[in-house]
Amino acid sequence: MALVGLADSNSFFASCEKVFRPDLKNSPIVVLSNNDGCIVALTQEVKDLGIQRGEPYFKVEKLLKKSGCAVFSSNYTLYQDISRRIFEILGIFVEDIDLYSIDEAFFSFPEYLNENEVSSYINKLHNTLYRRTGMKVSIGIGRTKTLAKIANHIAKKNNGAFYLSKEKEEKIIKNLPIKEVWGIGYRNAYKLESFKIHTAGALIEKDDKWIRKNFSITGLRTVYELRGIPCINEDDYRIRSFASGISFQKPVTSFEELLESLACHCSVVASKLVSKNIKAGTVGVQINSNRFRDNYYSSFYYIKLTQSSCYGPTFIKACRSCLEHIYKNNVEYKSSRVFVYDFSFSQDRQLSLFDTPNYSSLLKKRDNMALCVKEIETSEGKNVIHPAITYSKRKHDLSSRKYLSPCYTTRWKDIAKVY
């Protein structure tokens, strides 16, 4: 059985911002969500001020300014590129990389190596990643994904790499607080504590039937993983749906403006579908008013397309129909979102009984158009071609990003200068 490894960057977004700003090496840093709304990444210095991830920025703005904290809007272009570089290097060292999120990846590791060999190999990996990207990436190794996650947690506190061997498991799990276990959120932690279970050690002692009854199959899987039996498979990460959405800077009330924002999201999802070489069979639209206000309104509607598609204008048309079902007058809308699911591979197309040859050739033309748009976006940049309906609004114009850093690694004019 192979060992499982987990590579995970520390305060990923905040660390990316530090790479090109050595002057901020020891400064507190926060990175804000879209629209500069919430804190989504923060360094230890900021955590020490008692601030948590998810905190609305306006509530702590004064405190942060007083402590000399550097503030950034999310620069996904930069983070995505640094992430790509990290995983590229990881691929030189290990096999079967399974990307879990922008800053995390599981991988497999040969078990025939002895403990010292594993430890020195992962230390070397950690150091190479730091030297070549400027990012501190913690490496944890264990018998299962859940154990690798625990090992990674320990690595973060030590020197960046940790191998949780079978021999060490018992001692470490015994006193591990239940809420630090991956897969146990605050609600289940609270529930477990009401049963007087406070540590992972106490949890793995419990009877399988009891766990299944109180915490469902998901809870039982976590317990098996803690016992060293792998239960979380790579298949679990197959994409089933994705979405594009954003909060507006100012409330939106008109049907046309909402549709315009949805059209921007359609372009984003269409482009993502083309790059993955898949088509979506269902399109959904969600619109929301401000959830912190009275009379909160949120509605969702979806349409199954007659033919799976990756063509933006087809999605826009579907969004218009969805919106007609859920749009209400006199509501101040705060956000909109487009979902796509029911994926199929691009080459399989099931024609319906009443399709005419003309219709299939139209569908072919649309496929080609979608590919063509993607090619233009790749060579000329994302904002050079877009549906006419979105002419006055681009996705990023809809939200505020006051503290955006340069795209150091992906745009020539933003490249770092050395004086």
Place this chain on the structure above:
DNA sequence: TCTGGGGTCCTAGGACCC
């Protein structure tokens, strides 16, 4: 004034069938 965005999985319960 201001409160993110993007995912996954599971379960209960309703609708429907024989």
Place this chain on the structure above:
DNA sequence: TCTGGGGTCCTAGGACCC
């Protein structure tokens, strides 16, 4: 008074993750 038993499929909502 009292209303079967065994399925499937779908959806909303909850819980979790980053």
